[in-house]
Amino acid sequence: MAGVKPARTDLMSRAQAGDGEAFRALTEPHRRELQVHCYRMLGSFQDAEDALQDAMLAAWRGLEQFDGRASLRTWLYRIATNRCLDALRSARRRPAKQWDVPGLEPPEPTGLGEIHWLEPYPDGLLDGAISVPLGPEARYEQTESISLAFVTALQLLPPRQLAVLILRDVLGFHANEVADMLDTTVESVKSALKRARAGMQGRLPAADASAQPPDSASPAEDAIVAKFVSAYESADIDALVALLTDDVFLSMPPIPLEYHGRDSVARFFAFMFGSVRRYQLVPTRANGQPAFGVYRQTPAGIRGVGLLVLTLSGDRIRAMIRFENTFLPILGLPQSLPSAQQTAFARTDDAPQRGS
Structure with missing residues (x-):
């Protein structure tokens, strides 16, 4: 298993043989960052929790198929990303809610928001989740990429573009790794990334040192x-x-x-x-x-x-x-x-x- 360090080979063998404790020992170090990844993709803390649980169950059931060609971390990101894409395509979103305070009517709004499923992410769960090593092609600071403005802008992208931008520009995975995660070609990944970057322009505040x-x-x-x-x-x-x-x-x-x-x-x-x-x-x-x-x-x-x-x-x-x-x-x-x-x-x- 080229993607598994020798010290962890025994743990992997035990986990693939059905040892739940060994599986948890292998996957627990990645759980927090995977949860943040699911949150960025879905914009909802509760939906991210559900997607992470689905991903971990899928990883447990499919662990025998892990061959070590990619790292365990990359393999887990592949599973989590595809579970999030499934959730996005299913359109199972929390519905918008009407103002419901009897006898009180708020002033006329200037607009109606599209991302009504947006939820906050607790800072207490960020420890160890946004300090992970990033690939050399990451373009965003980890603190910026968890901000509500950034997560909101992500939600306006089509699902495949959303996944590609996070994997490439936030986490710094190589284009060939992302293509393998999404079962597509490198050319398709590059095209989706170009469109995703264009889609993000104008949705985030312009870089201005005085406005940081x-x-x-x-x-x-x-x-x-x-x-x-x-x-x-x-x-x-x-x-x-x-x-x-x-x-x-x-x-x-x-x-x-x-x-x-x-x-x-x-x-x-x-x-x-x-x-x-x-x-x-x-x-x-x-x-x-x-x-x-x-x-x-x-x-x-x-x-x-x-x-x-x-x-x-x-x-x-x-x-x-x-x-x-x-x-x-x-x-x-x-x-x-x-x-x-x-x-x-x-x-x-x-x-x-x-x-x-």
Whole structure:
């Protein structure tokens, strides 16, 4: 087996003979990066989990056919990629959801989003998954290629182009390796890559050093985040809008409503802060970006009502994506806060309500 190191030959022999523990020992080091790969292809954390499970089951059942001509990692990527392509072709996507808050109608959106199945990916699962060695032809930084903007742009590509671009430009596999993974020719891979690159142009922000997000957990990022939390928790629309870029973008999958531009986003927050007096934010991270569990007072206590992920550009916020509260536990956040934090929502009746 040319693709298997001598030290692992015994493990492979045992796994091919039906030893489940040996199979897990061989595949576990690749599980996280394969999950991220499935996420990039499908744009959904839950769909990526399902595709990864299908891929691992297929690998277990087909391990006797592994001949070692390619590395085990490449073989697993082949299986995972094709399971994701099957999922994309089956069109089994989470349906769009209508606004469902009785008695409250949001302001008119500036557009309707196509990628209503988009879901966040927890930073806690990225350790060891985006630091893997890449091929020499990779064109994107691993942190960039897990961002919500990048993953969203990928979802607009046809399935085969999507797979080729990720395998070639994100992971750096050679064209002949990708052709083997997809059971096609090198010429077909090159053609699909050319079209995929053209499709990505214009869907991602132009390279601009002044518009690059600050480093994770840097003083610059901390400063923006602190200002955002202060403005959001105090419902200070003027302070919030001052943090936004002119072309800021707000979306809330699976609800397809989108708001583009400062004025439009300001109208949405005026509506939101006007209907709910106070929110509390609990920090976390998703897709390599600052994120927050959003909580508010309800008759049943302080409940999580959503997850908000920020995209930063220089010292401003370029995008905000609000996800459903079902993702709070996935990112290590509770569904509710202790009653001791009730004071965070205290507000006198005669205090002016911003944004109303």
